Amino acid sequence: xxxxxxxxxxxxxxxxxxxxxxxxxxxxxxxxxxxxxxxxxxxxxxxxxxxxxxxxxxxxxxxxxxxxxxxxxxxxxxxxxxxxxxxxxxxxxxxxxxxxxxxxxxxxxxxxxxxxxxxxxxxxxxxxxxxxxxxxxxxxxxxxxxxxxxxxxxxxxx
Numbered sequence: 297x298x299x300x301x302x303x304x305x306x307x308x309x310x311x312x313x314x315x316x317x318x319x320x321x322x323x324x325x326x327x328x329x330x331x332x333x334x335x336x337x338x339x340x341x342x343x344x345x346x347x348x349x350x351x352x353x354x355x356x357x358x359x360x361x362x363x364x365x366x367x368x369x370x371x372x373x374x375x376x377x378x379x380x381x382x383x384x385x386x387x388x389x390x391x392x393x394x395x396x397x398x399x400x401x402x403x404x405x406x407x408x409x410x411x412x413x414x415x416x417x418x419x420x421x422x423x424x425x426x427x428x429x430x431x432x433x434x435x436x437x438x439x440x441x442x443x444x445x446x447x448x449x450x451x452x453x454x
Contacts, residue, residue: 300308316324 312324313321
């Protein structure tokens, strides 16, 4: 730490012996040892603090890089969501137009039609002669189908 060799230490001890004398030399050595220990602890604490600050700055840099990466991923995800919504809108419009063209108005429904609403979509079951025969539907009753049967019949009709 201080790069003091044996010859330099010997010269220093001879000067201390001459200056302090043999009576005060042990007291002077104890005093110098205490100060040497304090200086050594102080230097060690400073090094520890510097190392800790360096690690914290590295962690901050890593955290900032990760935050930027997360923001980029979020922006990409938002762009993909917007693109998906833009492609979904024309499909919904086309489906709505096809549904309006194929399915009758609700106002003109006879008792032979029954519709089942699920969320935003509406499934219509039409009492056709094939369905009457398949499900043995009486002509005076409206058909009662589960949503999966109604969807299957609707897909067959389309």
